[in-house]
Amino acid sequence: MKLTLVGVSHHQAPVELRERVAVDIAGASALARSLADGCEAVVLSTCNRTELYLASDRDAALEEHAGRALLDLAGDEGAALAPVLYRLGDDSAALHLFRVAAGLDSLVPGEGEILGQVRDAFEAGTTGPLLDRLFRQALHAGRRARVETAIGESPASVPAAAAALAQQVFGELGGRGVVLVGAGKMSELTARNLRTRGASVLAVANRTMEHGVELARQVGGRAIALDALPEELRRADVVVSSTSAPGFVLDVARAGAALRGRRGRPLLFVDLAVPRDVDPALAGVDGCFVYDVDDLEAVVEASIAGRRAEAVRAERIVASEAERFREWQTSLAVVPAIASLRARAEEIRAAELAKAEGRLGRLPESERRLVEAVTSQIVAKLLHTPTVRLKEAAAAADGVIYADVVRHLFGLGEEEQQS
Amino acid sequence: MAELLVWPVLIAYGEAAFAYAGELRGPGFAGRLAVWGVRLGWIAQTALLVVQAIDTDGFPWGTWAGALNLFVWLVVGAYLIWGCRPRYRLLGLAVMPPAAALLVAAWAGGGTGVTTRDEPGALLAFHVGLMLAGFAGLTLAAGMAALYLWQERRLKRRDAHLLRLRVPPLDALDRLSARTSLTSLVVLSAGMVVGLASFQRGDFDAAIAVSLAIWALVASSLLLRFEVGVRGRRFAVLLMLVLGLVVVVLPITHFAS
Numbered sequence: 093m094k095l096t097l098v099g100v101s102h103h104q105a106p107v108e109l110r111e112r113v114a115v116d117i118a119g120a121s122a123l124a125r126s127l128a129d130g131c132e133a134v135v136l137s138t139c140n141r142t143e144l145y146l147a148s149d150r151d152a153a154l155e156e157h158a159g160r161a162l163l164d165l166a167g168d169e170g171a172a173l174a175p176v177l178y179r180l181g182d183d184s185a186a187l188h189l190f191r192v193a194a195g196l197d198s199l200v201p202g203e204g205e206i207l208g209q210v211r212d213a214f215e216a217g218t219t220g221p222l223l224d225r226l227f228r229q230a231l232h233a234g235r236r237a238r239v240e241t242a243i244g245e246s247p248a249s250v251p252a253a254a255a256a257l258a259q260q261v262f263g264e265l266g267g268r269g270v271v272l273v274g275a276g277k278m279s280e281l282t283a284r285n286l287r288t289r290g291a292s293v294l295a296v297a298n299r300t301m302e303h304g305v306e307l308a309r310q311v312g313g314r315a316i317a318l319d320a321l322p323e324e325l326r327r328a329d330v331v332v333s334s335t336s337a338p339g340f341v342l343d344v345a346r347a348g349a350a351l352r353g354r355r356g357r358p359l360l361f362v363d364l365a366v367p368r369d370v371d372p373a374l375a376g377v378d379g380c381f382v383y384d385v386d387d388l389e390a391v392v393e394a395s396i397a398g399r400r401a402e403a404v405r406a407e408r409i410v411a412s413e414a415e416r417f418r419e420w421q422t423s424l425a426v427v428p429a430i431a432s433l434r435a436r437a438e439e440i441r442a443a444e445l446a447k448a449e450g451r452l453g454r455l456p457e458s459e460r461r462l463v464e465a466v467t468s469q470i471v472a473k474l475l476h477t478p479t480v481r482l483k484e485a486a487a488a489a490d491g492v493i494y495a496d497v498v499r500h501l502f503g504l505g506e507e508e509q510q511s
Numbered sequence: 512m513a514e515l516l517v518w519p520v521l522i523a524y525g526e527a528a529f530a531y532a533g534e535l536r537g538p539g540f541a542g543r544l545a546v547w548g549v550r551l552g553w554i555a556q557t558a559l560l561v562v563q564a565i566d567t568d569g570f571p572w573g574t575w576a577g578a579l580n581l582f583v584w585l586v587v588g589a590y591l592i593w594g595c596r597p598r599y600r601l602l603g604l605a606v607m608p609p610a611a612a613l614l615v616a617a618w619a620g621g622g623t624g625v626t627t628r629d630e631p632g633a634l635l636a637f638h639v640g641l642m643l644a645g646f647a648g649l650t651l652a653a654g655m656a657a658l659y660l661w662q663e664r665r666l667k668r669r670d671a672h673l674l675r676l677r678v679p680p681l682d683a684l685d686r687l688s689a690r691t692s693l694t695s696l697v698v699l700s701a702g703m704v705v706g707l708a709s710f711q712r713g714d715f716d717a718a719i720a721v722s723l724a725i726w727a728l729v730a731s732s733l734l735l736r737f738e739v740g741v742r743g744r745r746f747a748v749l750l751m752l753v754l755g756l757v758v759v760v761l762p763i764t765h766f767a768s
Contacts, residue, residue, distance in 0.1 A: 240540070246674045256674050260666065263680030355740025358682060379743050381666050390671035398675050 093222050093424060097178075097185035098158035099136075099143030102199060104176040113142040113165040113173065121216035127161055134217030134227060136192070138209045140199060145189065147222040155179055182421065186226055187414040193234030194410050195244060201399040202243030202406070207234040225420060233413035237406040246395030251282040253391045254362040255289055257383060258330050261360050266290035271328040272311070273321060273342070274335030275303040278364040282332045283311045294328060297321045299335065325350035325359070332362045333369040343371035351377055362388070423486040429495035430479050432504040437471045512566070516559040517623040523552030524587070524611040531604040535676065542600045549607065553591060556584050556614075559623060566625040570636045576622025578643060583614045585647030590654070593687070598677050605654035609758075634709050641702030642722065646757050648695030649729065653754030655679075655688035656747035663744055685743055688750055689736060696729045725756045 100113055115123060120135035123144075127133035131148030142165075144158040159177060163170040180188055188197070193210045195202040214227035238244040247253040255265075262268050268291045272279045275298045283293055293313035297320065298304030304315035316324060318341065325331065325347055335341055342361070351359065351374075361382040363370040368384050375382040383391075445467065455463070478498065485494040498504065527548030533541030560581065563571040572581040590606045593599040617623055662678050679687075703726065732749040735741035741749070 242675070242677075245677075253674075257666075259680060260662075260673065260678070261681050263683045356742040356745070358743060375667060378745065383669060387669040387671075390669075391674060394671040395674050398672070 093147055093149055093421075094154060095145070095147045095182050095185050095222060095226065095421075096154040096158060097143055097145050097180040097188060098155060098162060099141055100162065100173060100177055101141035101143070101197070104178070105173070109166070109169060109173055109176065110140070110142065112167065112169045113137075113162055114139070115142065115165070117212050117216050120213055123161065123165075124217045127157065128218035131157075132218060132220040132223040134213055134219060134223055136189075136210060136213040138206065141192070141197075143189075143192075145185065145217075145223060145226070147220065147226075155181075183414065183418050186230075186417045186421075187410070189226065189230045190233040190410045190414050190417075191407075193230040194237035194406050195234070196237070196403055196406055196410060200248040200396065201403045202238070202241075202245075203248065204238075204244050207231065207238070210234065222421070226417065229413055229417050233410050236409050236413070240409060241402040241405045243399050243402040243406045246398050247392060248396060248399070250278065250364070250385065250388045250392060251285040253388045253395070254282045254332065254364075254383070255285040257362070257381075257388075257391070258286060258291070258360055259289065261358050261381060262329060264290060268292070268329040269294040269327055270313075270330045270332060271321070271324050272296045272307065272313070273318070273331060273333035273369060274298060274337075274365065275300075275307040276334035276336075276364070279332050279334040280307060280311060282362060282364065286330060286332075287311065291330065295320075295324050297324065299337075322346055322350045326353045328359065329357075330360045330362065331370075332364065334364040335369050336365070337369060338367060340371045341369040342374065344373050344377065347374065348377075351380065354379065364388075419486075423483050425492055426482045426486040426495045429498050429504065430482055433478070433498055433502055434475060436502055436504060437475055441467050441471050512562050512625075514624055516555055516562060517618055519555040520552050520559060521611070521614060521618065523548045523555060524607060524614060527552060527603065528608040528611045531600070531607055534600055535604070542597065545603055545607070546595050546600065549587060549591060549594060549603065553584070553587050556580075556587070560584055563623075563625055570639070571625070572622070572639065572643075574620070574622060576617045576620025578622070578639065579613055579617035579620070580622040581640070582643045582647055582650075583610050583617065585644050586610055586650050589647055589651045589691075599679050601676060601678050602654060602658055605657045606651065609650075634705060638702055638706040638709070641698055641705060645695045645699030645702055646725075648691050648698060649725070649750075649753050649757055652688045652691040652695060653750045653757070655684050655691065656750035656754075659684040659688065659747045660744065660751070663747075681743075685746065689733065689742070689746065692729055692750060692753070693733055696726065696733065699726050699729070721756060725753060728753050728756065 100110060102110065115135065115137045120137050123135045124133040127135075127144065127146060131146050131154065133147075134145045136143045136145065142162065144161060146154045146158050148154055159179070162177060163173060166173040189210075191197045193207055195204070195206050198206055210227065211231055214223075214231070217223065217227070219227065247256045258265060258268070265286060268286075270283060270286050270291050270293045272283055272293060272295070275296060287293065293308070293311045295313045295316045296304045296308040296311070297316050297318050298307070299318055301315060301317065308315045321342070325342075331342070333341060356379050358379045358381065361370045361374060361380065363382065363384045366385060370382050370384070372382055372384070374380050445464070482494050482498065525548075527545045530541045530545035530548060534545060560571075563577075563580075572578050586606065587610050590602065590610075594603050594606070614623075658679065659681060662681055662684070665673055666681065699722075703722070728749070732741070732746060732753070735749075736746050
C-alpha cells in the first residue's frame with residue numbers, strides 16, 4: 093500500500109497562493125470524500141498549509157490525482173501554484189505529518205493549535221487502515237513532543253507572555269481580577285488571553301469614558317474613570333496598562349495607599365505603553381511585580397529560543413515515531429504470507445482431524461473438544477516463532493525475501509495458484 | 512538486613528538529588544527520574560524503619576542519628592504529597608539534597624542499624640514521633656519558602672528566562688507554606704502536650720528551650736500573617752529563620768544535652 097502527500101505550505105508559497113487552496117473543515121471533508129475513490133484520503137488545511145494525504149494500492153495515479161485536486165482548488169492561480177507544490181511518499185510523507193503534528197513545521201515551533209487541526213482533519217477524512225494508523229500515530233507523536241519536551245509551554249506573543257507571567261505569580265487564574273488601564277488593542281488582546289485562562293476583568297479605566305464602556309462591553313467588567321483607579325487596585329490581581337499618557341499613570345504616591353490596603357497580596361503590573369504608564373519604582377513595593385513591554389518582548393524572545401532548543405529533542409521523538417510507523421508499514425508486506433501460512437496450517441489440521449473422524453466419533457464430547465484444543469495449540473506454537481521472525485525481518489527491510497522463502501517452503505504460492 | 516536496606520535508600524535519594532539538578536536545565540526525563548528516585552527511596556526507607564522497629568529491643572530512633580533517620584523519612588514523605596506533580600518538582604531541589612546529606616549523617620552516626628536500647632515507654636516514643644513530624648513539616652515549609660524567595664527574586668529582576676522552568680506559582684508556594692507550618696504547629700503542640708505528661712522538674716534543657724522557641728516563632732509568624740497581613744517575602748523569611756533553628760540549633764543543643 094502506497095502513501096502519498098501533495099501539499100503547499102508557508103515554506104514556499106506566499107499567503108496569496110495559500111489562501112486560494114485553503115478549505116474549512118466541511119470543505120476538507122467534502123474534498124476527502126471526492127478524492128477517496130478506491131483510496132483513503134485526508135485533507136489537512138490550516139493557515140500555513142493545505143496538504144492532501146492519499147493511500148492506495150494504485151501507485152501511479154495517486155500523486156497525479158492529488159496534484160490535480162489542488163490545482164483545481166487554485167483555479168486561475170494554478171500555474172503559479174504548480175512549481176511550489178511538494179510531493180512526498182511513504183516514509184517521507186509520514187515523517188512530515190509527524191513533524192507537522194508536533195508543531196515542528198510551524199512558524200512558531202510547538203504552536204498549540206496544529207494538533208487539534210490535525211485531529212479535525214483526521215476525523216473529517218475518509219480513512220482506511222493506513223491513514224487511520226498514520227494519523228493516530230501522528231497525534232501520538234504530537235502529544236509526546238508536547239509532554240516530553242517544553243516545546244509548547246512558553247508563550248510566543250506579548251499578550252501570551254503577560255498571561256504566562258500572571259500564572260507564574262498566581263497559578264490558576266480562575267477567580268483572579270484584572271483591571272485594564274487604557275482601551276488600546278494590546279490591552280484588549282492581553283485581557284482576552286487572561287480571560288481564556290480563567291481570569292475576569294473587573295474594570296476598564298480610560299480617559300475617554302465611551303471607549304472604556306465599549307471595551308468593557310467586549311471583555312467584561314465595568315468602565316471607570318482614571319481617578320477611580322487607585323481604589324480598584326485594592327481588589328485587582330493583574331493590572332494591564334496601555335494608555336497614551338505622556339507620564340506615569342500609576343506611581344508610588346498615587347497607588348501607595350491602595351497597595352498598603354492589600355495586606356501583602358501579590359499584584360502584577362503589565363505595562364504595555366510607550367512611554368510607560370507604571371512607575372518602575374512600584375517594583376520595590378513588597379508583593380508588586382512590574383513588567384514593561386521590553387521585559388515582555390525579552391521573555392517572548394527567550395521563550396522562542398527555548399522552543400527552538402526543545403525542538404531538537406522533539407525531532408528525536410518524531411523520528412522514533414516515524415521509524416515505528418515505517419516498521420509497521422513494512423510489516424504489511426509479510427502479512428499476506430503470514431495469513432496464508434496460518435490458513436494452510438489450519439487447513440491441514442482440520443483435514444487430519446476429519447480423517448480421524450471415524451475413531452474420534454467414539455470419544456465423548458469433552459474429549460473431542462480436548463483433541464481440538466490440543467491440535468490448535470500445537471499449530472499456534474509451531475507458527476509463533478516463524479510469525480515473529482517474519483515480522484522482524486519485515487522491519488529490517490528483507491521481509492519480502494523471507495515471505496517468498498516461506499511461500500516456497502510451504503508451497504503457499506502453488507496452493508494459491510492451484511486454487 | 513537494616514544495613515543492607517540503607518544502601519538502596521542512599522542511592523535512590525542521591526540519584527533524586529542529582530536528577531533534580533538536571534531538571535534545572537528544563538523539564539523532562541531528569542524530573543521523572545528524580546521523582547522515581549524519591550518514590551523508590553522512600554519505600555526502601557519505610558522498609559528500613561519497619562525492620563528497625565521489628566528487630567530493635569525498645570525505641571529504635573532514640574539517638575540523634577536514629578532521630579535523624581526518622582526525620583528524613585518524615586520530610587521526604589511530606590514532600591511526596593506535592594513533589595510528584597510536575598509543577599512542584601523543583602521543590603525537590605530544596606528538599607532532596609539536604610535529605611540525602613542528613614541520611615548520610617544518620618548512617619554515619621549509626622542511626623540506620625539495629626541495636627538494643629532502653630525501653631523509653633510508649634508515651635515518650637509518641638512524643639518523639641510527633642516532635643519529629645512537626646519539625647519535618649516545618650522543614651518542608653521552609654523548603655517552599657526558599658523556593659518562594661528564589662522565584663520572587665527572579666520575578667522582581669524580570670529574568671527573560673523566567674518561563675523556561677516549571678516552578679510552582681508564587682501565591683501557591685506562599686499559601687502551601689503557611690498551611691504546612693500551621694499543620695506542623697498543631698503536631699508540635701500535640702508533641703509538647705504528650706511530652707509534658709512525662710516531664711519532671713530538672714528535665715528542662717537546651718533542646719526543650721529551642722523547641723519552645725521554634726513553637727513561639729512559628730505561632731507568631733502565623734499570627735502576624737493572619738492578623739497583620741505579613742505574607743509573601745516577609746513570611747518566607749520568618750520560615751527560613753525557623754529552618755535555621757530546626758536544622759542548626761536543634762541538633763547542636765541535642766548533641767550537647
